[in-house]
Structures are given as structure tokens and as C-alpha cells.
Amino acid sequence: MAATEIDIFANEEKRTLELGGHVGFDSLPDQLVSKAVSQGFCFNILCVGETGIGKSTLINTLFNTTFESDEASHYLSDVHLRPRTYDLQESNVNLKLTIVDTVGFGDQINKEDSYKPIVDYIDTQFENYLQEELKIKRSLYNYQDSRIHICLYFIAPTGHSLKSLDLVTMKKLDSKVNIIPVIAKADTISKSELHKFKIKIMSELVSNGVQIYQFPTEDEAVTEINSTMNAHLPFAVIGSVEQVKVGNKMARARLYPWGSVQVENESHCDFVKLREMLLRVNIEDLREQTHARHYELYRRCKLEEMGFKDTDPDSQPFRKEFLVELQRKEEEMRQMFVSKVKETEAELKEKERELHERFEQLKRMHHDEKRNLEEKRRELEEEMNSFNRRKVAAETLMGQALQSCSQQPFKKDKDKKK
Numbered sequence: 001m002a003a004t005e006i007d008i009f010a011n012e013e014k015r016t017l018e019l020g021g022h023v024g025f026d027s028l029p030d031q032l033v034s035k036a037v038s039q040g041f042c043f044n045i046l047c048v049g050e051t052g053i054g055k056s057t058l059i060n061t062l063f064n065t066t067f068e069s070d071e072a073s074h075y076l077s078d079v080h081l082r083p084r085t086y087d088l089q090e091s092n093v094n095l096k097l098t099i100v101d102t103v104g105f106g107d108q109i110n111k112e113d114s115y116k117p118i119v120d121y122i123d124t125q126f127e128n129y130l131q132e133e134l135k136i137k138r139s140l141y142n143y144q145d146s147r148i149h150i151c152l153y154f155i156a157p158t159g160h161s162l163k164s165l166d167l168v169t170m171k172k173l174d175s176k177v178n179i180i181p182v183i184a185k186a187d188t189i190s191k192s193e194l195h196k197f198k199i200k201i202m203s204e205l206v207s208n209g210v211q212i213y214q215f216p217t218e219d220e221a222v223t224e225i226n227s228t229m230n231a232h233l234p235f236a237v238i239g240s241v242e243q244v245k246v247g248n249k250m251a252r253a254r255l256y257p258w259g260s261v262q263v264e265n266e267s268h269c270d271f272v273k274l275r276e277m278l279l280r281v282n283i284e285d286l287r288e289q290t291h292a293r294h295y296e297l298y299r300r301c302k303l304e305e306m307g308f309k310d311t312d313p314d315s316q317p318f319r320k321e322f323l324v325e326l327q328r329k330e331e332e333m334r335q336m337f338v339s340k341v342k343e344t345e346a347e348l349k350e351k352e353r354e355l356h357e358r359f360e361q362l363k364r365m366h367h368d369e370k371r372n373l374e375e376k377r378r379e380l381e382e383e384m385n386s387f388n389r390r391k392v393a394a395e396t397l398m399g400q401a402l403q404s405c406s407q408q409p410f411k412k413d414k415d416k417k418k
Contacts, residue, residue, distance in 0.1 A: 040094035050106035057239035076104030115169040126298040178213035186236035200270025235270035
């Protein structure tokens with residue numbers, strides 16, 4: 001009966017009433033803003049690109065400061081990710097900014113698995129957040145959210161087409177993170193080449209099914225600007241923190257023998273467009289998309305692996321199948337472990353038998369060699385004894401001969417005297 005009444009109330013049409021005067025809950029947005037400002041915000045940026053392509057310089061230019069950075073070598077054997085977190089403040093808003101650099105990306109001869117450390121890092125941040133959510137006693141209020149909100153993918157300004165490494169990496173990342181492709185060092189190619197290069201990049205991304213982040217157009221306040229900026233992707237950017245005198249004012253620019261390229265001059269590059277879209281218009285949408293889309297996909301897949309399923313309200317959460325499956329897998333693993341142990345034992349016994357046979361063979365060889373040496377030693381001793389006997393006999397004969405020779409002249413002298 002109670003369930004029927006609940007259903008009736010749930011299906012009842014909601015009515016709109018007018019208030020007779022001011023109540024006060026219209027201050028709720030102000031309360032939310034005040035609470036959010038007091039808590040501060042976090043924003044995590046992943047920079048993917050080859051060594052020396054200008055990732056650190058662009059980040060320094062975006063935030064108008066100099067972040068700590070170490071010069072990377074081109075001779076690293078693998079890719080590793082280096083996160084660094086900074087506390088920034090603008091007006092009364094605090095931002096905890098984490099910049100994750102992909103050190104060694106694209107420097108290996110074999111680039112087949114270059115994307116794996118990046119995917120593993122993103123999944124690890126999702127897993128850490130999921131484990132915090134699943135705790136009985138959670139602390140999400142002060143949890144340091146390390147999930148990646150945006151991936152700035154730096155494309156080398158070749159002017160031809162995307163490298164296969166770029167396509168494979170972006171394809172692996174597009175379901176896990178918001179991707180904004182940027183053409184780095186855009187001042188190295190002409191405007192006409194740059195325009196063709198942009199068209200070529202977007203064509204290759206579409207044909208390979210790579211989904212990059214599209215600026216949202218649902219909100220009327222930003223529909224026009226976001227629609228316009230979506231047509232400018234990928235952004236062609238230039239980075240520089242050097243202040244150069246241009247005309248009568250100082251501006252961030254890059255000096256060349258033929259002139260200067262101004263970072264914030266929209267006729268020179270798309271840096272201002274990138275900063276506007278990334279930090280001033282869509283930063284909250286990037287955070288929301290990360291949580292509601294990418295993390296939700298990861299969470300759903302993980303919970304399904306754990307055996308959780310969405311059920312209708314009349315049934316209890318069902319985990320029996322999961323437990324049976326888990327027991328079956330445990331039994332399979334146990335059987336596999338036992339068979340592996342038996343195989344290992346058999347291999348060890350075979351090796352032990354081979355070693356024993358080898359030992360016996362060496363022992364016999366050693367015994368034969370020892371016997372041969374004993375025989376040779378005995379023969380040598382016999383030869384030495386024989387030699388010594390002959391030597392003694394020879395010396396004896398020689399002594400007798402000498403004695404007889406000395407006695408014969410004496411007899412002759414004696415005979416003459418007679």
C-alpha cells in the first residue's frame with residue numbers, strides 16, 4: 001500500500017506557486033559562489049608532445065609566469081610523466097594548478113608503446129578518485145583531485161600531415177581526457193601553409209575517428225564565441241615570456257632578423273584564442289566534462305567488472321553471479337598455479353638429473369685423469385730409478401777404469417828399476 005501511494009505521489013503533476021513576498025532563497029547562487037571561492041579550485045593540464053617542441057614555454061606564456069622546469073634529454077629510453085603542482089592566486093580566487101609533462105615522448109626509435117605510460121597515468125588518477133569514492137568514510141571535500149581536465153596535444157609544424165604516433169596517441173586518449181590539439185611554433189610556416197595544415201589535420205582526425213574536445217554551444221551566453229572558436233581548431237600558437245619593445249609599447253614577442261612575432265597579436269597566431277577558450281570561458285566545462293563523461297565511463301566499466309549492476313527498484317542489488325564468477329576464477333587460478341608448480345617441479349627435477357649425470361661424468365673423467373697421471377708418475381719414477389742405477393753403474397766402472405789406468409804406469413816404472 002505504501003509503495004502504491006509513493007508511486008501516485010511520484011506521478012502527480014508538479015504545481016507552480018507564486019510567493020506572496022521575498023523569502024530569501026534567491027541568494028543560493030551567491031552562497032554557492034562564496035563557498036566555491038573559499039574552497040578554491042583545481043585544474044590539471046597534461047602536455048603531450050615531443051621534447052623541445054615548446055610545451056613549457058607555452059604554459060609559462062598562458063599563465064604569465066615562469067614555472068619550474070628541467071631541460072629534458074632526447075636520449076631517454078622510455079616515456080615517463082612528471083607532474084608538478086603550484087598554488088596560484090588571481091584577485092581573490094585560488095587555483096591549485098597541476099602541470100603534467102610527458103618527458104621523453106617521441107624520442108625513442110621504437111615509438112609503438114609511447115602512449116601507454118600516458119594512458120596508465122590517466123587511469124591511475126581515475127582509480128585513485130574511485131577508491132576514495134568507495135570508502136565508507138570519504139573525504140572528497142578536501143581530496144586533492146588529480147584527474148586530468150585537459151590534454152594540450154602539441155603537433156610539430158611540419159606543414160604536411162599528422163605523424164602516425166600523433167594519431168595513435170590521440171585515438172587512445174580521446175575517451176579518457178579532453179583533447180585540444182595545438183600546432184606548436186606556428187611562426188615557422190607561412191600563413192597559407194598553416195591554413196592548409198589545419199584543414200589537413202582536422203580531416204585526418206575525422207577520418208581516423210579521433211574525437212577532440214569541442215567547445216560547448218548549449219549555453220546561449222557562449223554559443224556564438226564557442227561556435228566560432230570550434231572552426232579555428234587546431235590552434236596555431238607561439239610562446240614567449242620575453243618582453244620586446246614594439247612601437248611605443250612593450251609586448252611579449254619573438255625577435256627575428258626580419259622583425260618580430262607578437263604572441264598576443266591575433267593576426268600573428270592563435271594564442272589569445274587558446275587562452276580565452278581554455279582559461280576564461282570553458283575551464284569549468286572542462287572540469288565538468290572530465291567528471292561527468294570521462295571519469296563516469298571509467299567508473300561504470302570498473303563497477304561492472306566488480307559485478308555491480310543497475311537494477312529495478314523492486315529488486316535487491318544482485319551480486320551472486322559476481323561471487324560465483326569470482327569463485328570460479330579463483331579456482332581456475334588455483335588450478336593454474338598448481339599446474340605451474342608441478343611443471344616447475346618437473347623441470348627442476350629434470351635439471352637436477354642432468355646436473356647429477358654431468359657431475360658423475362666429470363667425476364669419472366677426473367678419476368681417469370688421476371689414474372693416468374698416477375701411471376705416468378710411476379713410469380717416470382721407474383725411469384728415474386733405472387737412470388740412477390745406470391748412472392751409479394757407469395760411475396763405478398769409470399772409477400775402476402781410472403784406478404786401473406793409474407796403477408799400470410807405476411808397475412812399468414818398478415819393472416825398469418829392477
